[in-house]
Structures are given as C-alpha cells and as structure tokens.
Amino acid sequence: xxxxxxxxxxxxxxxxxxxxxxxxxxxxxxxxxxxxxxxxxxxxxxxxxxxxxxxxxxxxxxxxxxxxxxxxxxxxxxxxxxxxxxxxxxxxxxxxxxxxxxxxxxxxxxxxxxxxxxxxxxxxxxxxxxxxxxxxxxxxxxxxxxxxxxxxxxxxxxxxxxxxxxxxxxxxxxxxxxxxxxxxxxxxxxxxxxxxxxxxxxxxxxxxxxxxxxxxxxxxxxxxxxxxxxxxxxxxxxxxxxxxxxxxxxxxxxxxxxxxxxxx
Amino acid sequence: xxxxxxxxxxxxxxxxxxxxxxxxxxxxxxxxxxxxxxxxxxxxxxxxxxxxxxxxxxxxxxxxxxxxxxxxxxxxxxxxxxxxxxxxxxxxxxxxxxxxxxxxxxxxxxxxxxxxxxxxxxxxxxxxxxxxxxxxxxxxxxxxxxxxxxxxxxxxxxxxxxxxxxxxxxxxxxxxxxxxxxxxxxxxxxxxxxxxxxxxxxxxxxxxxxxxxxxxxxxxxxxxxxxxxxxxxxxxxxxxxxxxxxxxxxxxxxxxxxxxxxxxxxxxxxxxxxxxxxxxxxxxxxxxxxxxxxxxxxxxxxxxxxxxxxxxxxxxxxxxxxxxxxxxxxxxxxxxxxxxxxxxxxxxxxxxxxxxxxxxxxxxxxxxxxxxxxxxxxxxxxxxxxxxxxxxxxxxxxxxxxxxxxxxxxxxx
Numbered sequence: 001x002x003x004x005x006x007x008x009x010x011x012x013x014x015x016x017x018x019x020x021x022x023x024x025x026x027x028x029x030x031x032x033x034x035x036x037x038x039x040x041x042x043x044x045x046x047x048x049x050x051x052x053x054x055x056x057x058x059x060x061x062x063x064x065x066x067x068x069x070x071x072x073x074x075x076x077x078x079x080x081x082x083x084x085x086x087x088x089x090x091x092x093x094x095x096x097x098x099x100x101x102x103x104x105x106x107x108x109x110x111x112x113x114x115x116x117x118x119x120x121x122x123x124x125x126x127x128x129x130x131x132x133x134x135x136x137x138x139x140x141x142x143x144x145x146x147x148x149x150x151x152x153x154x155x156x157x158x159x160x161x162x163x164x165x166x167x168x169x170x171x172x173x174x175x176x177x178x179x180x181x182x183x184x185x186x187x188x189x190x191x192x193x194x195x196x197x198x199x200x201x202x203x204x205x206x207x208x209x210x211x212x213x214x215x216x217x218x219x220x221x222x223x224x225x226x227x228x229x230x231x232x233x234x235x236x237x238x239x240x241x242x243x244x245x246x247x248x249x250x251x252x253x254x255x256x257x258x259x260x261x262x263x264x
Numbered sequence: 265x266x267x268x269x270x271x272x273x274x275x276x277x278x279x280x281x282x283x284x285x286x287x288x289x290x291x292x293x294x295x296x297x298x299x300x301x302x303x304x305x306x307x308x309x310x311x312x313x314x315x316x317x318x319x320x321x322x323x324x325x326x327x328x329x330x331x332x333x334x335x336x337x338x339x340x341x342x343x344x345x346x347x348x349x350x351x352x353x354x355x356x357x358x359x360x361x362x363x364x365x366x367x368x369x370x371x372x373x374x375x376x377x378x379x380x381x382x383x384x385x386x387x388x389x390x391x392x393x394x395x396x397x398x399x400x401x402x403x404x405x406x407x408x409x410x411x412x413x414x415x416x417x418x419x420x421x422x423x424x425x426x427x428x429x430x431x432x433x434x435x436x437x438x439x440x441x442x443x444x445x446x447x448x449x450x451x452x453x454x455x456x457x458x459x460x461x462x463x464x465x466x467x468x469x470x471x472x473x474x475x476x477x478x479x480x481x482x483x484x485x486x487x488x489x490x491x492x493x494x495x496x497x498x499x500x501x502x503x504x505x506x507x508x509x510x511x512x513x514x515x516x517x518x519x520x521x522x523x524x525x526x527x528x529x530x531x532x533x534x535x536x537x538x539x540x541x542x543x544x545x546x547x548x549x550x551x552x553x554x555x556x557x558x559x560x561x562x563x564x565x566x567x568x569x570x571x572x573x574x575x576x577x578x579x580x581x582x583x584x585x586x587x588x589x590x591x592x593x594x595x596x597x598x599x600x601x602x603x604x605x606x607x608x609x610x611x612x613x614x615x616x617x618x619x620x621x622x623x624x625x626x627x628x629x630x631x632x633x634x635x636x637x638x639x640x641x642x643x644x645x646x647x648x649x650x651x652x653x654x655x656x657x658x659x660x661x662x663x664x665x666x667x668x669x670x671x672x673x674x675x676x677x
C-alpha cells in the first residue's frame with residue numbers, strides 16, 4: 001500500500017520517462033514522431049508483398065491474419081527483451097539517486113504499450129481502408145485484452161529486469177526465449193492448426209493452452225480477424241495468470257532491488 | 265521516532281564485497297570460481313545519530329572513512345546490512361546533479377524530467393519553473409537542447425532544479441564546486457536560505473569552512489565509527505589535528521624545525537589546543553594596534569585597527585592564503601576574509617616576515633570579539649590555524665543594539 005502511494009507520487013517521473021523513450025527513439029530523424037506510425041505500416045506492406053505474392057499461405061487475407069497478432073506480439077516480446085535491460089540502461093539513475101525502482105519497468109512497459117496503441121492506429125486504418133471492416137461490439141473487448149496483456153508484460157519485465165542486473169547473460173537468453181516463444185504461440189499460424197495436429201494428445205493440448213500468450217493472441221485475432229466476441233473463459237485464465245506473474249514479479253523485484261546500486 | 269527529529273539512525277552497519285577480479289557472466293561464474301574471491305570490507309561498524317528538524321549537520325572524515333556511504337544509505341540508494349534509518353518528510357539529494365538529463369531535449373524539458381525524478385508532480389514543477397530558470401541564469405538558452413550547453417551551464421541548470429525541490433531533508437555531497445565564484449556564492453546563500461526556512465540539511469564535505477558556516481553540528485566519522493560529535497568549532501579542529509599528523513610528506517622535517525624552535529625557548533605550538541596545522545609556515549605572533557600605534561586589546565566602536573601577523577616559513581611556500589574570522593563571544597560569526605578573496609592570488613611566504621591588515625574602522629557594537637587566524641592552502645589544508653589568537657573588547661558609548669553599528673542618520677519632517 002505504501003509502495004503504491006509512493007509510486008503514485010512518482011507518476012510524473014513515469015510519464016516523463018515514457019515521453020523520453022517515445023520521443024527519444026526517433027529524435028534527430030527527419031520524420032521524427034511519424035516513424036511510430038510509418039514503421040508498422042512499412043512492415044505491413046512487406047508482409048503483404050511476401051505472403052500474397054511470393055509465399056501464398058492457405059489462409060484468406062493472411063497479411064491481416066498475421067498483422068493483428070503480430071502487433072500485440074511485438075509489444076510482448078519487446079517488454080521481454082527490452083524490458084530485461086531497462087534497469088541496466090538506466091544505471092546512472094539507479095546508482096546515483098533514489099526513486100522507487102519499480103518506476104523503470106513500469107515506464108518501459110508503458111512506453112512499449114503506447115507504441116502498440118500507435119501501431120493499432122495503423123491496423124485500424126488498414127482494416128477500414130481495405131474494406132475488411134470491423135465489428136464495433138467485438139472491439140469493445142479490445143481494451144480488456146490489452147490490459148490483461150499489460151499486466152502479464154509488467155510482471156515479466158519486473159522479473160527479468162531485476163535478474164539481468166545480477167546475471168548479464170539474461171539479455172541474450174531472453175532474445176532467444178522471445179523468438180522460441182513466438183513460434184510456440186499462434187502468431188504466424190492459427191490455433192486450429194495446433195488443435196488439428198494435437199488432436200490425439202490431450203495432455204499436450206492442455207499444456208499448450210497454459211501458455212498465457214496463446215489465449216491473448218487468439219483473442220486479438222478473434223476480435224479483429226474473425227470479428228467475433230472473444231472467448232472470455234480463456235481471457236479470465238490469462239488474467240489470472242497475469243496477476244500471478246505480476247505478484248511473483250513484484251516480489252522478486254522487491255527482493256533484488258536492494259542490491260541494484262552495488263551490483264551495477 | 266521522536267517528533268522533534270527529522271532523521272534517526274540506529275546502529276548502522278554496512279560492508280561491501282570487494283572482488284579481486286569479478287566475473288559477471290554465467291561462464292565466468294561457473295568456470296572460474298577462483299576469480300570470485302572477494303574481501304569483505306566493513307565500511308560502517310555501527311553508527312547512530314539523530315538530527316533534529318531544521319538542524320544542519322556536517323559529516324567529516326578522511327577519504328574512505330564511511331561518510332559518503334552514510335550519505336548514500338540516507339538517500340536509500342544502497343541498504344544497510346543491519347541497523348535502521350528513519351526519516352520524516354521528502355528527501356532530496358544534491359549528490360548526483362543532472363540525473364536523467366537527455367542531451368537532445370531542451371533545458372525546459374529537462375527541468376521537467378529531472379524534477380520528476382525527485383518525485384515532483386507536474387503541477388509542482390509548473391509552480392517552480394520560473395524560480396528554477398531564474399536561479400540557473402539560463403533564460404536565453406532554456407529552449408536550446410542541453411547538448412549545446414557548456415559544462416558550467418549544465419551544472420547550473422542541474423543545481424537550480426535540485427535546490428528548488430523544497431525538500432524537508434536535503435542531503436549534500438561536496439556541492440559548492442559548481443560554476444564560477446559568483447554562482448558558488450549564490451548557491452551558498454541559497455543553502456543558508458533553505459536552512460533558514462527550516463529544512464534539515466546533511467552535508468558531506470572536505471571544506472571545513474563551509475561546514476562551519478552552515479552546520480550546527482559536526483560528526484567526525486573515523487574507520488566506520490563516530491569518533492567525535494559536537495559544535496563544528498570544537499570537532500573540526502580535532503579532525504584537522506588528526507589529518508595534519510597523518511599528512512606525511514614534509515611532516516618530519518617540519519617537526520624537527522618546530523622542535524628546534526621550542527628548544528630555543530620559543531613558543532611550543534604542539535601543546536596549544538587552539539593551534540593546529542602541518543606547520544610548514546606558522547604565525548609567530550599576532551598583535552593589533554590602535555590608530556596611535558599602541559599595542560592594545562580595547563577599542564572604541566569605529567576606531568581603526570591594524571593587525572600585524574609575524575610568520576616563519578621552513579621553506580619557500582608559494583600557495584598560502586592568510587585569513588581571519590571574527591566571532592563575538594557568543595560564537596556569532598561577525599566577519600571573515602582572506603587574501604584569496606581579496607586578491608584572488610595565493611601569497612608567497614619565505615623565511616620570516618610580517619603581514620599587516622589595516623581595518624579603517626571597526627563598525628562593531630559593544631562586546632567581546634575573538635579573532636581566529638589561519639594560514640592555509642587554497643583548498644583548505646591548514647598550515648597553521650590559531651583559534652582565538654586575539655580577544656578584543658569594543659566599547660560603544662551609544663546604546664545601539666545588534667552586532668554591527670551601521671553608519672546612519674535620521675531625517676524627521
């Protein structure tokens with residue numbers, strides 16, 4: 001409770017770090033802040049060219065199928081990989097001045113979250129402009145999914161940012177883990193493909209479904225690609241998992257943060 | 265925690281592991297276990313003190329004694345192995361200035377970022393923005409990116425932010441080395457103002473004169489424990505005596521020369537509690553004369569006073585500063601100056617000689633005044649400090665109040 005109050009007092013620091021990260025990233029570039037939109041748009045064009053001209057996938061409008069899952073995935077993976085180094089990157093601050101250390105993972109996760117929101121502006125523009133269309137009722141569930149994902153990302157970011165201070169290899173390990181994790185989550189393929197392949201292995205299917213990112217990514221796709229109301233049962237499970245991850249993350253962080261200044 | 269206290273520190277202990285050759289990657293940790301040998305260094309071995317609200321204390325001690333560690337523990341950058349720290353109110357530290365400055369952003373934007381790191385909200389920063397800009401004297405440059413600033417401008421901006429946080433407790437580590445002499449004086453006055461407004465201050469400094477001017481109490485930390493604690497005027501000399509006995513260099517030669525002086529029937533400095541310093545150059549006598557040239561200790565208000573300092577240097581010393589400080593007998597600091605302030609050049613002293621300071625008028629009210637004399641290096645290292653070398657009484661037939669007598673005249677219509 002005391003910690004929450006203190007973090008609230010430091011809200012301006014969180015806000016200014018988020019601003020610094022978003023504005024600092026493209027500072028000096030001619031197009032500046034516009035890159036936040038341009039970057040996802042150009043990626044989408046590349047995927048469209050590759051998958052509708054060169055590698056035809058068996059899924060209709062595959063570039064949209066892929067893209068509505070890829071944008072939230074990028075948020076998750078950058079919270080994981082970038083997040084693991086977010087305390088190292090700010091070591092000058094940590095070594096020399098007091099502030100609640102939780103500010104750093106919170107600011108990093110929030111900045112990548114805002115980045116995802118900006119990419120979604122492009123996603124929506126594409127959905128409308130191409131005539132693919134959206135289901136407004138299903139879209140009402142989008143914020144819930146996003147918050148669940150934010151909670152999971154924050155927990156992950158806290159655990160790995162704190163561990164990286166003690167074991168520097170964590171940054172490199174997380175880069176590989178994030179890549180492997182991407183292939184274990186239905187980002188580039190659909191849930192049906194897995195269900196088909198694992199039809200005779202119910203145990204493996206259960207394990208598969210415990211991956212917290214699976215129901216999340218599926219929910220994004222259900223809302224935006226299939227234009228359906230997402231399966232709230234899975235979302236509830238993901239939220240539960242997210243809260244558990246967040247509590248563990250906070251506990252690990254609290255334990256490790258006392259030694260930050262000495263380890264850096 | 266007692267309500268009148270701002271800081272309570274109980275039995276603080278802290279040790280660091282000093283690795284001989286530290287490996288931080290997984291491979292190094294597993295394969296080269298020998299490399300992970302370390303030595304445990306006990307920096308603090310049980311320190312306890314209390315600071316009252318509105319009090320200013322100075323932590324002194326030689327390098328590595330644990331004073332900066334104590335300050336870091338107070339800022340909560342690091343945590344103690346055992347013992348507790350309790351603090352009441354918002355804490356700001358002038359330890360690392362300009363934390364979080366982004367070179368590509370403007371001075372104004374950086375004020376917001378930097379102040380936010382001190383825990384200020386947007387509203388609070390808005391309210392202070394003009395004060396901060398005015399204090400930094402960067403009005404014309406405030407919207408330029410910080411990378412275009414000179415290092416002096418950068419520090420001025422950083423200091424301006426830190427000092428305008430309005431903390432309840434201010435922690436300071438060797439700050440007054442910011443900017444040019446004018447800005448330093450300004451910082452110093454601001455520190456006094458902050459202290460006057462009731463802020464609790466903890467300063468770590470080697471510049472004992474700064475501590476004496478701001479602090480109510482000095483704490484001398486030695487080898488991780490508190491060696492002495494009390495009024496700066498009482499504790500600082502003990503520390504200086506210790507430091508000059510440690511300073512090897514010419515210590516032996518100087519000691520021999522001074523011992524020879526004493527043997528010749530001269531004055532034995534070492535036995536005088538009010539004298540300390542390394543002794544390369546010493547004051548052999550200090551006297552004062554009135555305008556008739558008589559050697560007296562009683563003056564009338566506004567009379568002239570010539571002070572004569574006789575010195576003796578063991579060898580040619582090129583970096584001396586001759587200074588004096590006047591205190592009233594209740595220890596209020598009345599006046600202080602030195603040759604560095606007045607001429608901005610160190611003085612060269614060789615062999616025997618005399619320095620004379622002519623004071624045209626003593627604008628003092630009735631009372632007893634004590635004068636300290638000091639020969640020191642520009643960085644504050646004492647060659648010879650003579651506490652209360654002169655005591656003079658000033659009489660003032662007019663019954664004016666206060667320390668000084670202002671030249672004045674009434675006009676009543």
